Amino acid sequence: MRPGRGLVRGALALAALYAGLVGTLYLAQDRLLYPAAGRPVASITADVTGFETLRLDTPDGERLVVWWKAPEAGKMAILYLPGNDDPANTRRERAKRLGATGHGILMVAYRGFWGSTGRPHEAGLHTDARTAYAWLTSRIPPARVVLFGVSLGSGVAVRLATEIRAAGLILDAPYTTAAAIAADRYPFDRPRRPDQGAAPRAAWQRGPGYPDPIW
Secondary structure (H helix, E strand, O other), X not given: OOHHHHHHHHHHHHHHHHHHHHHHHHHOHHHHHOOOOOOOOOOOOOOOOOOEEEEEEXXXXXXXXXXXXXXXXXXXXXXXXXXXXXXXXXXXXXXXXXXXXXOEEEEEEOOOOOOOOOOOOHHHHHHHHHHHHXXXXXXXXXXXXXXXXXXXHHHHXXXXXXXXXXXXXXXXXXXXXXXXXXXHHOOOOOOOOOOOOOOOHHHHHOOOOOOOOOO
16 A cells, blocks of 8 residues: 555544534534533422422523512622523522521523423523513612523623613623633533634623623
């Protein structure tokens, strides 16, 4: 066999391997982006007093599981938008700590998460946040509502903040775009779908009522 043929075959094999890896990542994007989707519901109401489990219907036909604790007199209400892999114990601990302040809390399980129907996708998560906000502000004035986004939920919270009025915006472990995270974790490939993340920094900076964002 000529040496040149061996090099060509090796190059073709590497190209095929790379194509297969990229194809696998492409097909598994949703699973990588939403690893907790499909897990059974893990309620916080059994361990945290003052909360009740509710279900909210979205405009596109999904039903969301949410956990709600009403605020004490004169206190704020927090719309809690979780990360994509918040374990039950983390949510329970957050619920206990936030609940102890006397503020109200509405914790959302996105579509496909923790008992909510449907499958998660970017537009759907924004719809879920809007649905939760609409329910909350039908009971609490927007001037007493604070958005609290964690990890994946930080992008959802920032996008929501550009659309509505709220008293404040809290971000825990925020990101710039999902595309930037993917490029960091998988530098040999780049996302090839427009589903690249909810809220780049520019969207926050031009949000109404938030002139001085902090990163």
